[in-house]
Amino acid sequence: MFRFVSGNSSCGPVTSRPATWLAIGALTALCSFTVSAQDATAPDADNTNSAHFQAEDIFNLEYATDPQVSPDGKSVAYVRRSNDIMSDSTRSNIWLATTDGKSHRPLLSSKKNYYSPRWSPDGKRLAYLSNEEGKPQLYIRWMDTGQTALVTNVTSSPGSITWSPDGKYIAFTMSVDAKETPLKVNMPSKPKGAKWSPKFEYITKARYQADGRGVLEPAYTHIFIVPTDGGTARQLTSGNYHHRGSLSFSADSQKIYFSANRSDEWEYEPVEADIFTVDMGGNIEQITDFPGNESSPVVSPDGERVAYSRRDDKKLMYRNSYLYVMNADGTEHKNLTKDIDNTVSNFHWKENDGLYFQQAVRGMIQVDYTSLSGKKKTVAKGISGTTLGRPYIFGTYHAVDDVVAYTKGRTDRPADLFVTTRKEKQLTALNEDVFGHKTLGEVKEIVYSSSIDGEEIQGWYILPPDYDSSKKYPLILEIHGGPNLAYGPVFTAELQRMAAEGYIVFYDNHRGSTGYGERFALLLQGKYSSKYDFADHMSGVDALIDKGLVDPEQLYITGGSAGGIASAYAIGLTDRFKAAVVAKPVINWLSKVLTADSGLYQIPYQFPGMPWEEMEHYWQRSPLSLVGNVTTPTMLITGAEDKRTPMSETEQFYQALKLQRVDTVLVKVPGSPHGIAGKPSRMIAKVENILAWFKKYSPSQQRED
Numbered sequence: 070m071f072r073f074v075s076g077n078s079s080c081g082p083v084t085s086r087p088a089t090w091l092a093i094g095a096l097t098a099l100c101s102f103t104v105s106a107q108d109a110t111a112p113d114a115d116n117t118n119s120a121h122f123q124a125e126d127i128f129n130l131e132y133a134t135d136p137q138v139s140p141d142g143k144s145v146a147y148v149r150r151s152n153d154i155m156s157d158s159t160r161s162n163i164w165l166a167t168t169d170g171k172s173h174r175p176l177l178s179s180k181k182n183y184y185s186p187r188w189s190p191d192g193k194r195l196a197y198l199s200n201e202e203g204k205p206q207l208y209i210r211w212m213d214t215g216q217t218a219l220v221t222n223v224t225s226s227p228g229s230i231t232w233s234p235d236g237k238y239i240a241f242t243m244s245v246d247a248k249e250t251p252l253k254v255n256m257p258s259k260p261k262g263a264k265w266s267p268k269f270e271y272i273t274k275a276r277y278q279a280d281g282r283g284v285l286e287p288a289y290t291h292i293f294i295v296p297t298d299g300g301t302a303r304q305l306t307s308g309n310y311h312h313r314g315s316l317s318f319s320a321d322s323q324k325i326y327f328s329a330n331r332s333d334e335w336e337y338e339p340v341e342a343d344i345f346t347v348d349m350g351g352n353i354e355q356i357t358d359f360p361g362n363e364s365s366p367v368v369s370p371d372g373e374r375v376a377y378s379r380r381d382d383k384k385l386m387y388r389n390s391y392l393y394v395m396n397a398d399g400t401e402h403k404n405l406t407k408d409i410d411n412t413v414s415n416f417h418w419k420e421n422d423g424l425y426f427q428q429a430v431r432g433m434i435q436v437d438y439t440s441l442s443g444k445k446k447t448v449a450k451g452i453s454g455t456t457l458g459r460p461y462i463f464g465t466y467h468a469v470d471d472v473v474a475y476t477k478g479r480t481d482r483p484a485d486l487f488v489t490t491r492k493e494k495q496l497t498a499l500n501e502d503v504f505g506h507k508t509l510g511e512v513k514e515i516v517y518s519s520s521i522d523g524e525e526i527q528g529w530y531i532l533p534p535d536y537d538s539s540k541k542y543p544l545i546l547e548i549h550g551g552p553n554l555a556y557g558p559v560f561t562a563e564l565q566r567m568a569a570e571g572y573i574v575f576y577d578n579h580r581g582s583t584g585y586g587e588r589f590a591l592l593l594q595g596k597y598s599s600k601y602d603f604a605d606h607m608s609g610v611d612a613l614i615d616k617g618l619v620d621p622e623q624l625y626i627t628g629g630s631a632g633g634i635a636s637a638y639a640i641g642l643t644d645r646f647k648a649a650v651v652a653k654p655v656i657n658w659l660s661k662v663l664t665a666d667s668g669l670y671q672i673p674y675q676f677p678g679m680p681w682e683e684m685e686h687y688w689q690r691s692p693l694s695l696v697g698n699v700t701t702p703t704m705l706i707t708g709a710e711d712k713r714t715p716m717s718e719t720e721q722f723y724q725a726l727k728l729q730r731v732d733t734v735l736v737k738v739p740g741s742p743h744g745i746a747g748k749p750s751r752m753i754a755k756v757e758n759i760l761a762w763f764k765k766y767s768p769s770q771q772r773e774d
Contacts, residue, residue, distance in 0.1 A: 120508050121534045121569040124753045127457070127562050128154040131499040132483035134455045135185065136467045136474035140192040143168055145467075145474040145496065146176065147486050148184050152749040156180075159749065163197060166496040168472060168488045173497060177210070185228075189236050194297070196220075196230055196239055207241060209297060220295055221302050227293075229315055233322035238294045240316045240325050241302075247287040247309060249273070275336040278666045280712040281742040292316065292327060292347060305347045310335060315365050319397065320372025324348050326356070328364035328377075339670040344377055344399075356399035362390070367416045367424075373397055376416045376424050379404075386597075386675045387553045387583070387590040392416060392426055394441065405439045410586040413437075417468040425468045427452060429584035432527060432557035434464050436473060449489050453559040454478020458746045458755075459547070459629075460529075460561035460576065461554060462584070480512040483560045508534040510568030512558050517612040519580070521604035524592070527585075528577030528609045529558050530618075531568040541620040542573045543767065544613065546606055546646075548628030548635045552581040552597050553590055563746070563756045570760055573619055579605035579635075595677065597631070598638035598690065606639065622647075625763045626701075629653050630714060630743065634692060637722060640703065641695025648766035650704045650759045653714045653743055656722040658687040666712040696725040702732040704762040706755065708741030734762070 131151040138145050149164045162178040163186050177183035177197065182205075185198045195210045207221040207230060220239065221227060227241040251273045259265055270284075278284050290311045295302040306312045310331045317326045324346040330338055331345070331353075344357040344366050356375075357363045361382035366375050375397055380390040390412040395402045405424070406413050413426045423440040425448065434452035439445045452464035452475050464484060466475035476484035477495075481504060486497040510531040519526050533542060545567050549556045556576050564574045578585065579602045581593035593602060613619045626646045628636040633654030640649050655661045659680045662668035677683050688694050703726060707719040719735065726733040736758060738745045746752035764770055 118534075118569070120506070122507060122509055122562070122565045123569070124566060124757055126503055126507075127566075127753050128152045128749050129500075129503045130457055130483055130562065132454055132457065132478070133476050133486040133497055133499060134465065134484065136465070136476065136486055137186050137188055138168075138467050138469040138472050138474050138488075139188050140190060140469060142469050142472040145486060145488060146186040146188070146195060147474070148186065149175075149178075149499065153180070154749070157748050157750045163195075166486055168474070168490075168494075168496070170494055170496055185230055187230050187232060189232055189297075190234055191236060194236075196232065196297075198227060198230065207239065207295065209239075218299070220297070220299075223293075223302060229313075231316040231318065231325075232297075233294075233318045234320055235322045237297060237322065239297055240292060240294050240305075240318065242290050242313060242316070243293055243302075244288045245291050245304065247289055249287040275669060276666075278712050280666050281710075281744070283710065283712065292325060294325075294349070305349070305351050306353065307351065315367070317366050317368045317375070319346070319368055320370070326366035326368060326375060328362075328366060331355075337669065340380065340382060340674075344375070357395075357402075361388075363393075365414070365416060367418060368397065369418050369421045371421045373421070376418065378414060378416070384673050385591060386594055387581075387587065389587050390414065392424065392439070394424075403441075405441070405443055408443070410588075411584060415465065419468065419470055425466070425473065427466060429462055429555055431584055432462060432529075432555060432578060433584075434462050436466050436468075436475060448473055449475050449477075449487070449493065451477045453557065454482070454484025457483055457560070457562045458752050459549065459563055460556045460559045461549070462557040462559060478560045480558050480560060481509040481565075509565050510534050510574070511536065514558065515575075515609065515612060517608055519601075519605045520608045520611075521601055524580055524589075524605070526577055526579060526605045526609060528575060529556070530576075530613060531561075531564055531574040533568050533571050533573065542571065542618060543623035543625065543763075544610065544619040545572045545574045545763065546610055546624070546626045546628075547574060547576045548606060548626075548632035549576065549578070549582070550628070550630035550632050551583075552579070552593055552602070552631040552635075553583050554631075555582045555584045562752065566756045567760065570764075572625075572763075573613065575609055575613060577606060577609045595675070595686070596690065597675075598635045598692070600642065602635055603639050603642055606635070607643070607645075621645075623768065625649070625766075627652065627759055629745070631655075633714070637692035637703075638695065640701040641692055641698045644700050646701050648702045648704075648763050650706065650762055651719075651722070652706045652755070653708065653711055653745060654692065654705075654718060654722065655714050656691060656718045656725075657693045658691045659684065660721070661714065661718055662687075664715050664717060693721060693725060696722065696729060699726060699729060699731055702762075702766055704734050704736060704758065706736040706738065706745060706758065708738045708743060708745045710741060711743045711745075713743035 134148050136145050136147040145166050148161050153160050161182045161184040163176045163183045165176045166173040181201045183199045187196045198205050205226040207227050210217045225244045229242045231240045251271045290313050291304050291306045292312050293302045312329045314328050328342045330342045340362045342362045344363045347353045362380040365378040376394050378390045379393045380388050391404050392406040392413050411428045413428045415427045417425045425438050427436050436449040437447050456463045464476045471490050474488045477487045478484045512531050515528050555578050567574045614621050624646050626636050627650040629652035633652045637651045637654050705719045723735040746755050
């Protein structure tokens with residue numbers, strides 16, 4: 070359910086439901102009501118085309134993720150994610166496919182969640198996490214008999230589960246509450262039966278909140294081990310530090326490599342981390358000590374080397390992360406990807422001779438291999454499809470020797486499971502029941518030059534399913550978040566839904582996007598949002614107009630998070646858009662960095678100084694500085710529990726637009742953090758509200774009004 074706030078005298082154009090009027094002082098009134106996804110903009114019966122992508126189809130989507138190749142290379146366990154219309158949630162089950170493509174069957178499947186499958190070193194057992202008995206716990210399944218055992222009974226959710234090479238232990242990470250009392254306050258005794266107000270809550274940490282979690286209770290993430298044949302989980306690490314991320318055992322199973330920042334200043338060092346080891350007695354040894362971030366250690370099968378990720382500590386919004394290899398004792402570090410101008414991640418050893426890794430390249434993810442001497446080759450392309458809403462290039466893979474399993478989607482399908490040795494083979498077809506009888510919008514690439522400085526920009530546009538080349542279509546510009554992220558030619562439920570309603574939908578990887586090298590990603594350093602990214606977007610819009618595809622009098626704009634910032638900024642620079650939908654934006658950087666959960670990173674890495682020292686710089690980057698220019702009718706959508714771009718940002722823009730007498734509506738998503746499309750019905754409601762707002766300002770609708 071979404072909650073609307075509007076300052077209009079009537080809410081009729083938005084919904085036919087009755088409104089409840091709330092008096093605010095003597096001068097103003099707000100219209101407040103709830104609306105379901107179906108109410109937001111149910112298409113007229115004569116306009117509904119079942120052969121096109123409909124809102125309710127989102128509940129039927131599935132995708133593959135987290136593939137895990139068995140040690141013998143003959144099978145792949147993976148997580149199959151599907152939407153549940155009754156619980157409005159996304160369910161995770163574990164399925165098993167043979168790499169020869171002859172078998173595909175459920176392994177752990179029910180209304181409960183099963184995820185994070187991890188094979189034992191001999192392939193005879195599979196560890197996994199599940200909420201089968203309430204809180205998430207660690208389980209082991211014997212593959213020959215199907216017997217399962219509950220391994221842990223812990224109070225917090227385990228993560229990063231990792232087998233020891235001898236198969237006797239599983240290591241995992243878990244949050245542990247800290248008993249911290251900032252003050253000793255002497256309160257009088259409460260009489261028996263008395264009802265007093267709740268106790269005061271104390272906040273002392275610099276990092277005191279997190280999106281999706283709210284205000285954080287004092288707690289730290291630690292490493293545990295538990296015997297695989299039964300026993301009690303035992304904490305290995307200590308201290309008031311976080312020990313997060315992937316774990317990797319030494320070859321003799323006596324040490325665990327991990328990454329952490331164990332400095333007393335860790336709260337103020339968001340990209341600083343080193344690699345450590347902890348032995349079975351809890352003794353911790355520091356292995357690396359470079360400025361910046363060393364993380365994701367992976368020990369070679371023979372135990373002689375450790376691969377890891379390294380990023381420098383320069384105070385910039387983006388830096389490449391490289392694949393390094395060192396000796397197990399922390400000596401002789403070598404950069405294996407220094408010739409690659411992109412961030413690389415997800416490292417897997419191929420025997421002891423080299424490593425697989427993944428990187429984003431011009432809107433797509435690929436898996437590459439490098440020998441220890443630096444000789445490289447591409448192993449698989451098109452890794453994608455593990456996000457359903459917008460066309461972000463998210464995907465993953467896993468490799469054992471010559472067998473590489475990965476998630477791969479298409480422009481008209483979310484991720485399926487693929488495998489390659491020498492030849493690619495598709496192992497699943499999870500969405501043919503949904504899309505086999507439907508026509509989706511065709512996705513086409515467009516490459517053009519930005520009008521501001523000639524920088525090359527790559528983008529894509531989606532044609533309506535029944536595209537007619539003799540017509541000109543209304544256009545929706547949709548801007549990605551980040552800004553150091555990227556879109557690509559992959560499946561997107563939200564944008565396909567827009568195309569199904571007769572729009573050409575355009576999206577681009579503007580300057581600042583990843584996958585185009587460090588220079589390109591840093592072109593927005595100190596200037597997001599600005600006239601530069603605005604020019605990147607508008608140059609693409611104009612290129613499509615010049616192609617004769619788009620009606621220049623029917624332009625619409627939307628975007629979320631950093632894309633919401635860009636959308637709000639854009640309507641302060643131009644009145645070319647008929648309507649805008651600004652989702653979860655930053656409107657005032659001066660207030661945002663002092664109220665959101667990300668300020669400790671953003672202030673030193675994205676700005677030249679503190680807000681009170683560089684007020685003019687913060688203000689010039691804020692869409693609020695341009696609000697006096699805005700005439701575009703604007704819908705605002707933000708999660709009520711958003712800690713990344715707090716609701717106070719959206720409310721500032723809403724009130725400013727009302728003072729300007731710009732037609733606007735504020736849509737609050739109850740209970741939602743920053744990810745307002747995190748539940749199937751929320752994704753539907755988000756896109757259907759966007760379509761309803763744009764339809765309200767279409768020429769045909771305005772003629773009717």
